[in-house]
Amino acid sequence: MARRIAVSTGGGDCPGLNAVIRAVATTLIRDYGIEVFGIETGYDGLLGRGGARVRPLTEATVRGILPEGGTILGTSNRGSPFAMPREGGGTVDRSEEIIRRLNDLDIDTVVTIGGDGSMKIAAQLQDLGVNFVGVPKTIDNDLLITDVTFGFDSAVQVATEAIDRLHSTADSHHRVMIVEVMGRDAGWIALHAGIAGGADVILIPEIPYAIDVVVTSLVKRARSGQKSSIVVVAEGAAEAGAGAMYLDRPASTHSAARRLGGIGNQVAEDIAEACGADTRATVLGHVQRGGSPSPFDRVLATRFGCAAAHLVASGAKGRMVALRGADIIDCAIVDAIAKPKLVDPDGELVRAARSLGVSFGG
């Protein structure tokens, strides 16, 4: 009897998910004759009332999905099966149900395409005897074990296109334009898009900024004849402790504003307040997570998918694929999630940006 494999996508959306699903399924079917099933909406799909929501993936069902954004399988936002929200409040461990359902379906390995969270769950379930092969997925590119993850290039493109467009209009109007991009813990998108777009200020979580340092650099630019400035802000950027002082602003107003408008609007307000500049904010939001993946991401996602399929076929357990230089390698899932890859404030990329005149506000 043919082996049966399941594929699942988890966590935030990321361009390239469908490319991975297609590559995994097609390779397993064509090269190995393995049956492939798709689990809908992540682990939720295994815990449905009427039984698991899984469906066969054939060459036909994955045809044409390569360039599509999103995931044909859907994702869940309900957290770990080890701690699922209970109706009356609190959480409940439903991992055994997951294992039972997978056994009922005769699934011998789950290919999990997900981020940090999904890999942690996979590592836990692996310990309980469910076999996993992982494909790393994070738009933020903050996984230490792989040089780059798919989705990141697409997100950087969306952000860079926005910056490109802002340049001309900023110049015509003598303005400071702020663009808020994704990156709650890691500033990779802001850093790459900022360099690619020729930003003047880049604010990232790894380098706490002082608003007066930002303002000083903007004023200096204006005095040297630069008509406008572009500020790229990662959503996780934060003021250094002392920096917020001089603004003399009640904390409550600040946080309320922030909740609604986000850090991008906050920085725009702060700059306008501090130096009277005419500021405007663009908040890209989920536009960065959607749409057709860039060719780079499609190729990487396809390679990851094929490599994961070969791993599955070879009987690998608890392994994850990754890119190292020009090669696809594999590593233990548990090693992959040990610690995140953050921007090195003294690294080559930040130094390159500084050489080009970029201020990090600190």
Added chain:
Amino acid sequence: MARRIAVSTGGGDCPGLNAVIRAVATTLIRDYGIEVFGIETGYDGLLGRGGARVRPLTEATVRGILPEGGTILGTSNRGSPFAMPREGGGTVDRSEEIIRRLNDLDIDTVVTIGGDGSMKIAAQLQDLGVNFVGVPKTIDNDLLITDVTFGFDSAVQVATEAIDRLHSTADSHHRVMIVEVMGRDAGWIALHAGIAGGADVILIPEIPYAIDVVVTSLVKRARSGQKSSIVVVAEGAAEAGAGAMYLDRPASTHSAARRLGGIGNQVAEDIAEACGADTRATVLGHVQRGGSPSPFDRVLATRFGCAAAHLVASGAKGRMVALRGADIIDCAIVDAIAKPKLVDPDGELVRAARSLGVSFGG
């Protein structure tokens, strides 16, 4: 002696300004041997302390600017020369200075590329004896006299691309995605981008919305199995009087939030609050005003520029170019600014959107 003509750009940025400048200058120079000068930063450029900031425009200086966003001449944000801000406060009428400077420069006609405001000033100065030919410019497409203005198509493209990207990620996550687009008084960008992007809700200034009507349509969609919804909001959209009631929210919080985050964030908050949907907002801002004009806008801007040049050469006074069907026509500037072109709530376009299931929240 050759006639001398000046070109000026005024008001908000708009893709296609450079295409007009190039067409005006090249046509006047090549076809008529007329000398062309560019006035920098709008009327401000004529009022500089060290004399007028004008520079000769030659075929060489306008070469290659066709696809560039922004304006090589810059624009002013300082308002009408009839009421310019005075240092100590209040305003001062500097129109006579403008006239004197133009006379000193031997400029016999000014080609003014601008919106409503610029055309009003032109009409006033025309009465005082300065000759004007107008090229209409508004990203909002709200001029009654012309079928369409350049810049609008580019803005709609930027907004539609954003909506396209949000669709896939909204679907994967079962979310309500809000996109705030430009349009303070007229909802054309929201309406066109909303139709082009397949939005589910479109909120425009011309149709005051009730948040409960919006929420009802979203809930109905969710119940019929639609996993996600896209809401396009013009920045000038506003709740109908009664609509805000049920939210039971202190007005002060509301307006403070709005000031910082804009109507897009407000709508996102309100929807989340009213029905518990997972909402995310994208605020495009000036990204819609910048960047390379679309081919449609480049052709229209070029045609406007050439037509304006021919008008100038023919000795026209106080006329403005416009598009009517497939033809470039001209009309009196004073007629052009009589009243704005707003979306007709009962017109064919709104009805088409409604036929496709779009809710306008009212």
Added chain:
Amino acid sequence: MARRIAVSTGGGDCPGLNAVIRAVATTLIRDYGIEVFGIETGYDGLLGRGGARVRPLTEATVRGILPEGGTILGTSNRGSPFAMPREGGGTVDRSEEIIRRLNDLDIDTVVTIGGDGSMKIAAQLQDLGVNFVGVPKTIDNDLLITDVTFGFDSAVQVATEAIDRLHSTADSHHRVMIVEVMGRDAGWIALHAGIAGGADVILIPEIPYAIDVVVTSLVKRARSGQKSSIVVVAEGAAEAGAGAMYLDRPASTHSAARRLGGIGNQVAEDIAEACGADTRATVLGHVQRGGSPSPFDRVLATRFGCAAAHLVASGAKGRMVALRGADIIDCAIVDAIAKPKLVDPDGELVRAARSLGVSFGG
């Protein structure tokens, strides 16, 4: 009993077909409760051996197709049902079969989305008692009755993007770059993309070119210091009678070359031969017909589809929708196909291009 309507797409591919199908079906279903069927692969679908290939179109089946290129119904390339190719050679009139099949299916009106050819067939079948409502479709924009057709804007965008890209590389290399675009009988795509892209030479069917006039303009440019030139050639462009003389080339080689490489390669060869310039050709081909329609085309296609649905519902017979200025109008199908809309060699658009220095080679 509910009325039953069929939709069919015919002829060459065109971005926006799916947007029309969606708008027709959704409007008929939602606003009128009319049943809608899709005929597959044009008239071929009605003549299948196993019976007509039609399928119900519901709101669900047309959901999400708005931004997709191509047509979910497919098209036929087999010509008119009045003269279909017969197996042994020659043609056969199968129009009666068409009528019988439509009667069997209880279809009372066919919405035909097609070009000149499709409209002619519709007019003929209308005379035989089958009711038609037409939606004009031509990427070439050569229909007299409508200001513009959907698909044209998308094609112009693809061509303009190519020209934009060629500019920088042409400049770096001091080359003459040739771009062949679509337009067998009408030069609209070449003219609009040429103007939008800032081309130096535009060759269209309506203005026969002399290669020596083209070469003279290129040499003049080079002598005046312009490092490179861009030549846009419509696939239907042709040399004027005398123009080919001086090349002293055996006709047979010429036509063989042309068959393989197309007019773009021919012009590249001819220019290189005549003046020794370093030339390179880009032949865009069907890239211009594919891909997601531009927002402009999506809105126009949607408006056409909704208007066609309303016509159908009102019982209209033999009418076609069209754009006139800002309005959607309707006209008799027979009037629509009377004569094509060609570029006027002395019209405003050609004159605008000439004012900007464009040579048409004649």
Added chain:
Amino acid sequence: MARRIAVSTGGGDCPGLNAVIRAVATTLIRDYGIEVFGIETGYDGLLGRGGARVRPLTEATVRGILPEGGTILGTSNRGSPFAMPREGGGTVDRSEEIIRRLNDLDIDTVVTIGGDGSMKIAAQLQDLGVNFVGVPKTIDNDLLITDVTFGFDSAVQVATEAIDRLHSTADSHHRVMIVEVMGRDAGWIALHAGIAGGADVILIPEIPYAIDVVVTSLVKRARSGQKSSIVVVAEGAAEAGAGAMYLDRPASTHSAARRLGGIGNQVAEDIAEACGADTRATVLGHVQRGGSPSPFDRVLATRFGCAAAHLVASGAKGRMVALRGADIIDCAIVDAIAKPKLVDPDGELVRAARSLGVSFGG
């Protein structure tokens, strides 16, 4: 006295050249106070009759060029200074002149941004005492020493967008679409764009194809219900020795056709002839070399430029920058040009494509 450095770009155009120039110049000026000069049109610029054509590069002159295609310095196509074409025929060694001119200008190091050819010249001149630092540039990505070169990602994007567009129109029409892309000796662009675009056949120089193998795979696809196929052909793809036999075609016609139309048109003809399929060819040509670099290429080019500047400042001699994994490294120029990086016919990438059903025609 400040050191003086020159920058030069050579060989074919490549998106990202300006980004390198900007990064080199800005870093040398800001971080080291070194004077930077740009040599115009490669080595030709040093050999002008009226003296060397060099110009100072300042922060102002390189401002805003980051996203621009082409090179502000221009390139030469006239070959090596060791063997320049002589007026009367033959070649002449002008290397000593080059050295003299550089000495006269007090240039102590030349940053050469170029491909294989430029690096060979640099290595030769280095032996003669002129100091060089190299930045690798090849759109084809065929340099062994660096994981990837800038320009490649942009070229792959252009090609992939074309393939994306062809899919929908191919499907509607049941056609075989051929896309010819760059790659005379290496098939990287075809391979990456083919995988990213979901091509069905990829023909590259490294895997000689047999047309009957190609046709068999296309026929098999058609029989399995696939309505259309996409064939990506690198310009350097070639039939295997025996493959051409059965076509029974006089060699002269073949080569004449090829000269004019290129391999893309040839493959289209051959497929049509062999199986009667309706084929259409797109020949992208220099569109792949032009236009704004992708964000990936801008970041890589910027990093290369900064790293080259630091090398120059440190007094490095005969070194070239390269990307290795996530790091910028440097190596001896002479090692960099030892042998090209070709697609491994049995490598992971080709195998991944095969797993997805791609035929390489051999």
